[in-house]
Every structure is written in C-alpha cells, then in structure tokens.
Amino acid sequence: MNFDKLFENIKEKQSFLCVGLDTDIEKIPVHLKQLADPIFEFNKQIIDATVNYTIAYKPNLAFYESMGIAGLLSLEKTVQYLNKNYPNVFLIADAKRGDIGNTSKMYAKAFFENMLFDSVTVAPYMGKDSVSPFLEYKNKWVILLALTSNEGAYDFQFTQENNVKLFENVLKKSLKWGTKENMMYVVGATKAELLKDIRKIVPNHFLLVPGVGAQGGSLNEVSKYGMNKTCGLIVNSSRNIIYADNSINFANIAAEKAKEIQIEMKHLLNKYLK
Amino acid sequence: MNFDKLFENIKEKQSFLCVGLDTDIEKIPVHLKQLADPIFEFNKQIIDATVNYTIAYKPNLAFYESMGIAGLLSLEKTVQYLNKNYPNVFLIADAKRGDIGNTSKMYAKAFFENMLFDSVTVAPYMGKDSVSPFLEYKNKWVILLALTSNEGAYDFQFTQENNVKLFENVLKKSLKWGTKENMMYVVGATKAELLKDIRKIVPNHFLLVPGVGAQGGSLNEVSKYGMNKTCGLIVNSSRNIIYADNSINFANIAAEKAKEIQIEMKHLLNKYLK
Numbered sequence: 001m002n003f004d005k006l007f008e009n010i011k012e013k014q015s016f017l018c019v020g021l022d023t024d025i026e027k028i029p030v031h032l033k034q035l036a037d038p039i040f041e042f043n044k045q046i047i048d049a050t051v052n053y054t055i056a057y058k059p060n061l062a063f064y065e066s067m068g069i070a071g072l073l074s075l076e077k078t079v080q081y082l083n084k085n086y087p088n089v090f091l092i093a094d095a096k097r098g099d100i101g102n103t104s105k106m107y108a109k110a111f112f113e114n115m116l117f118d119s120v121t122v123a124p125y126m127g128k129d130s131v132s133p134f135l136e137y138k139n140k141w142v143i144l145l146a147l148t149s150n151e152g153a154y155d156f157q158f159t160q161e162n163n164v165k166l167f168e169n170v171l172k173k174s175l176k177w178g179t180k181e182n183m184m185y186v187v188g189a190t191k192a193e194l195l196k197d198i199r200k201i202v203p204n205h206f207l208l209v210p211g212v213g214a215q216g217g218s219l220n221e222v223s224k225y226g227m228n229k230t231c232g233l234i235v236n237s238s239r240n241i242i243y244a245d246n247s248i249n250f251a252n253i254a255a256e257k258a259k260e261i262q263i264e265m266k267h268l269l270n271k272y273l274k
Numbered sequence: 275m276n277f278d279k280l281f282e283n284i285k286e287k288q289s290f291l292c293v294g295l296d297t298d299i300e301k302i303p304v305h306l307k308q309l310a311d312p313i314f315e316f317n318k319q320i321i322d323a324t325v326n327y328t329i330a331y332k333p334n335l336a337f338y339e340s341m342g343i344a345g346l347l348s349l350e351k352t353v354q355y356l357n358k359n360y361p362n363v364f365l366i367a368d369a370k371r372g373d374i375g376n377t378s379k380m381y382a383k384a385f386f387e388n389m390l391f392d393s394v395t396v397a398p399y400m401g402k403d404s405v406s407p408f409l410e411y412k413n414k415w416v417i418l419l420a421l422t423s424n425e426g427a428y429d430f431q432f433t434q435e436n437n438v439k440l441f442e443n444v445l446k447k448s449l450k451w452g453t454k455e456n457m458m459y460v461v462g463a464t465k466a467e468l469l470k471d472i473r474k475i476v477p478n479h480f481l482l483v484p485g486v487g488a489q490g491g492s493l494n495e496v497s498k499y500g501m502n503k504t505c506g507l508i509v510n511s512s513r514n515i516i517y518a519d520n521s522i523n524f525a526n527i528a529a530e531k532a533k534e535i536q537i538e539m540k541h542l543l544n545k546y547l548k
Contacts, residue, residue: 022377044350062380063374068388069346076343098397099336100424101371103296106336114342123372125419128424150374152401155447155492159440161433166440171430 001090001118001247002025002139009055011087014266016209016231017258018056018092018151020238021048021078022063039067039074042111044081049255051086053262056234058092058208079115090234092143092208093117098130100168105133112137121186121208124170128177135178142183144168147198149188149211171201180204187226189217189235195225198239206232213240219261231273234251237261275364275392276413277455281504283329283362288540289515290505291532292366292482294322294512295352295424296337303520313341313348318355320516323529327536330364330508331356332482353389364508366417366482367391372404386411393417395460395482398444402451416457420444422470423462423485431518441475445475454478461500463509469499474485480506487514493535496543505547511535 010016023039032038047057059078064071082091097107097120104122107245112134119141122131134142147167148159159166171185180202187198189211198207207226211217212235219235226233241261245253297313306312321331333352356365371381371394378396385394386408393415396405405420408416421431421441433440437461445459454476461472463485472481481500485491486509493509500507513536520528 018543024380060369060373060377060380061378062384065384066380066388068384069343069350072343072346094373096338096373096397096400097370099334099368100422100426102332103336106334106340110336110339110342114340123370123399125397125399125430126370126422126424127431129424129426131426134314146398150400150403150406152374155401156349156399156440156443157401159433159435159443161435166430166433169430169433233382 004011006055006090007235009090010231011251013053013055013262015053015262016233016235016265016269017054017261018058018234018236019050019054019241019258020094020210020236021046021242023059023060023242024063025067027243029248029250033246037074037077037107039064039071040077043074043078045251046254047082048085049251050241050258051089051168053255053258054089056090056092057082058094058236060238061093061095074155076115079117085117091117093120096123096145097123098123098126100126101129101133101204101233104130108134108137112140119184121145122172128173131174131177135157140182142178144170144174144183144185144209146185147187147191147194149190149217153191168197168201171198175202180206184208184234186210189219189222192218192221192225195222199226199228203228204230204232206234208234208236211234219264220268223272227268227272231269231274280329280364283364284505286330287327287536288328288543289536290507290509290539290543291328291535292332292460292508293324293328293515293532294368294484294510295313295320295331295333295516296512297333297516299341301517301520303522303524304456305522311348311351313345314351317348317352319525320528321360322431323355323525324515324532325360325363327529327532328363330366332366332368332430332510334512335367335369342373355392357390359455364393365391367394370395370396370397370419372400374400375403378404382408382411386414393458394421398448405448405450407461409456414456415453417482418448418459419456420425420459421461421468423464423467423491427462427465442471442475445472449476454480458482458508459473460484461497463493466492466499470497473500473502477502478504478506480508482508482510484510494542497546501542501546503548505543523541
C-alpha cells in the first residue's frame with residue numbers, strides 16, 4: 001500500500017486505529033477452543049467485527065511463534081483472509097527483526113513475499129545495512145523502532161551524544177535510508193510529550209503508536225503533539241479491544257470498543273488535522 | 275546446557291567452533307533438491323559430518339522463515355535431530371528478537387519450550403524488560419547483541435555518553451540482568467581489537483563471535499584478545515563451511531573445513547587458555 005492510499009483510508013473511515021492481533025490461546029473465549037483452528041477463528045471474527053473502524057491490523061509474531069507451526073499456519077491464514085477480503089487495510093508484521101544485510105534480506109522475503117504484509121517493524125541497533133533490504137520493495141514499509149512504550153526504553157534510547165538522544169539519532173540517520181513513502185517509526189504513546197520534539201525531526205512521516213490503553217498512553221495527547229497534515233499517526237490498541245470480553249459475544253464487544261475509539265479519533269481528526 | 279558442561283565440551287573436542295546453519299535453498303547442492311525435505315537433508319548431512327569438530331550449531335531463523343511453513347518445519351526437524359542425536363551440542367537460535375515484556379515472554383516460549391534451543395540472540399534496544407523474560411529459564415541463555423560484525427554497527431553502537439560507548443553500556447547494564455551462567459554477548463570478529471576493552475567489562479562471560487571467514491575476521495586475533503580461563507569464546511562460521519562445496523561430496527568438504535578450523539582452535543586453546 002502506498003502513502004496516498006493510506007491517508008485516503010484514514011479520511012474515508014475517519015479513523016487511524018490499528019487493531020493489534022496479539023492472539024493468545026490462553027485468553028480467547030472457551031467456546032472457540034473446540035474448533036479446528038481457534039486462533040484463526042478468533043482473528044476472523046475480530047477482523048469482521050472491527051474492520052469498519054480500523055485502517056490497519058498488526059499481528060504480533062511472538063504470539064504465533066509461541067504456538068509453533070500451528071500458530072504460524074493460523075497467522076498465514078489470517079494474513080490471506082485479510083488480503084482477500086479487506087485489501088484496503090494496512091498489514092503490519094510486528095516482528096522487531098533486523099540482522100546483517102544478507103539475513104535481513106531473508107526476513108524481507110518472509111514478510112513481503114511469502115506473507116504479503118505491507119510493513120514490518122525493525123530494530124535499529126545494527127544500523128543501515130540491517131534496514132536497507134526491507135526498503136527495496138515497492139509499496140512496502142519499514143517501521144523502525146525509535147522510542148518504545150516500555151520501561152526498558154530508558155535503558156538505552158535516551159543515551160545522549162552531543163545533545164542528541166539515541167532515539168533522535170535513529171530518526172535523523174534513518175531519514176537518509178528511506179523516505180516518508182517507505183519508512184515509519186514506532187513512538188510509544190506513554191511518552192506523548194516527546195512527540196513535539198520528534199515531529200521537528202520527522203514532520204511528515206507516519207508514526208506507529210503503541211501503548212494507548214493497557215499501557216496507559218493518552219490518545220488526545222498523542223494526537224495533539226503527533227498529528228500532521230496527513231494524519232501521520234497509526235495508533236495501535238490490542239488487549240483493550242480484542243480481550244474486552246470473552247463470552248460468545250466477544251466480537252460484538254470488540255466492535256463496540258473499536259467504534260468508541262474511532263468516534264474519538266473522528267473528533268481528533270476534526271480538531272488537529274491541519 | 276549449563277556453563278560447566280559447555281566448557282567441558284570445549285575441552286573435550288578441543289574446539290570452540292559453532293557452525294551456522296544459514297541454509298538457503300538456492301545454495302544447496304542440486305542433487306538434494308529432489309528429496310522430500312532438501313533443507314533438513316542438507317542440515318543433517320552437514321551436522322553428521324561436522325559434529326566431531328563443533329560444539330554448537332546456530333540456525334539463522336531468517337533463512338527458514340523466508341521459506342514459509344515448509345522452512346520452519348525443516349528447522350523444527352533439524353532441532354529435534356540435534357537434540358536426539360547430539361544432546362551435547364549447544365543450540366543457538368539466531369533470531370535477534372526482543373520486544374516488550376509480555377511479548378518477549380512469548381518469544382522465550384517459542385525458542386525454549388517449543389523448539390528446545392539452548393539460547394537465543396536478542397537485540398538490546400528495548401532494554402531490560404525486553405530481555406528478562408528469556409532469563410527466567412534454567413540452563414537457557416540470552417545472547418545479547420553488543421558489538422555486531424556488520425558495517426551498520428558504526429551507526430549507533432559507538433554512540434558515546436560520558437566516555438562510554440553504547441555497546442559498552444549494553445554490556446555494563448546487562449551485567450545486572452543476568453549472570454555468566456545465562457548471558458552471553460555477540461561481539462563481531464571484524465572488530466577483534468576491541469575485545470581487549472570488552473574483556474575489561476565482561477571478563478568471565480562467553481562471547482559469540484560471528485564474522486570470522488566470509489566477513490573477514492581473524493581467528494587468531496579473536497583468541498588473543500578474547501579468550502579467558504574458561505575459553506569464553508564461541509566462534510561462528512557459516513558460509514565458509516556449509517557452502518565450501520556443492521557437489522555430491524559437499525558434506526565431506528564441509529567436514530574438512532570444520533576440521534581445519536578445529537585444529538587451529540586446538541593450537542589457540544593451547545596458546546591462550548590460561
């Protein structure tokens with residue numbers, strides 16, 4: 001998917017919501033567990049129920065890998081289902097990959113050729129040649145970790161050299177590797193006040209923002225400091241939506257939660273989109 | 275596997291060689307391609323031929339993921355084969371994972387419970403809570419990226435705050451997260467001269483050293499600056515061994531290459547093991 005199409009979808013749905021598919025066999029409704037593929041069935045029902053309020057889905061690879069081959073088959077089916085039925089949603093492989101060039105090339109193949117994701121999250125620690133192979137695909141995206149939402153973000157991401165913090169340096173250097181058409185950044189909602197500074201470095205790029213909801217970030221603050229003239233935000237919510245309920249009615253409750261957020265996003269788009 | 279057993283294996287085999295199983299369907303001998311599972315067959319023959327000279331194997335996850343489910347099935351079979359036939363070799367999942375706590379926990383489950391690896395490579399960018407879940411398993415190991423062998427290492431790993439470089443800070447901080455019994459570090463052979471400084475920070479930990487061979491690092495320099503009284507080195511070679519030949523005789527040639535390195539390692543152990 002390209003930049004213009006992504007922005008078009010945001011305007012059409014009046015939403016910049018991404019639903020995180022952190023699907024955990026321990027947490028899904030019991031009535032699904034007797035089915036042949038409970039993980040896929042859960043995802044399918046969540047997707048069908050929330051797709052009107054959502055512009056992106058983000059399966060978290062760890063959850064599928066933790067279930068072995070069966071989990072990866074469920075993931076493959078989920079991605080195929082999304083591509084077939086909802087080709088206009090943006091698909092994010094939340095995989096936090098990154099390795100030396102010839103290896104990153106293989107990861108790019110895994111996510112962009114085998115699985116048909118639009119984008120993959122990548123860790124910046126190994127530098128340019130670990131990121132570049134992902135940028136060689138047309139209309140595919142790297143979502144580079146800049147400032148993450150967790151406590152551990154303070155361990156290294158704020159390391160300061162010549163008054164530039166590491167996460168700022170990641171933004172600055174990587175501006176030379178890709179463009180706003182093929183690169184986004186992860187910026188945690190739990191550090192929304194820093195979005196003002198981040199927007200000085202990357203005014204036009206999309207930011208993928210996790211940490212609203214379960215992790216405590218504020219959607220209003222994220223929008224206030226982070227929104228630009230093409231929205232520039234994809235805000236993820238996982239647990240608050242997909243595990244809002246675990247009865248037979250779970251998908252409807254998930255839809256209600258997604259709709260609530262979408263309505264808030266509509267107001268925020270009216271307020272802050274310049 | 276625990277620390278003592280690992281050192282015992284090194285003394286017994288007079289080797290600190292790890293063979294990297296970066297198995298690429300494009301590069302394996304053509305005669306294998308007609309078999310039901312060419313990737314597993316290649317790995318099996320490489321393993322059987324090299325195991326006397328080798329104390330560890332390191333499948334690179336990207337190569338298997340790039341082949342989809344079939345690739346992951348080949349990987350699973352390879353790991354099972356190793357655990358069953360050679361329980362004394364150390365198994366490294368070269369996966370470069372790392373995410374927020376509840377997600378890293380899932381990755382730990384994938385590599386330590388489903389796949390029965392001894393260790394997994396982890397990227398430090400997200401800090402302590404992205405690493406800790408891997409450390410909760412007895413006799414399992416985190417191999418944390420410190421100083422990588424690629425060109426991109428210079429982008430961020432040398433960021434300097436108060437005269438401490440980022441990779442040194444990764445070593446220093448993480449000393450509080452784990453011990454020499456459950457934590458190792460990736461240090462690229464292409465930067466062997468820095469091993470002297472690194473050994474001042476982590477005198478007793480094992481280091482996983484990629485970059486000897488295809489990437490140009492020197493085994494003698496790595497040993498000179500990096501070896502400690504329990505060896506403390508696991509040196510990886512991938513392409514130079516597994517793709518040394520692609521005829522029907524490939525496994526024998528791989529064994530010869532591994533043996534050459536093992537003989538060199540025997541001399542280096544005699545010379546530098548204190």
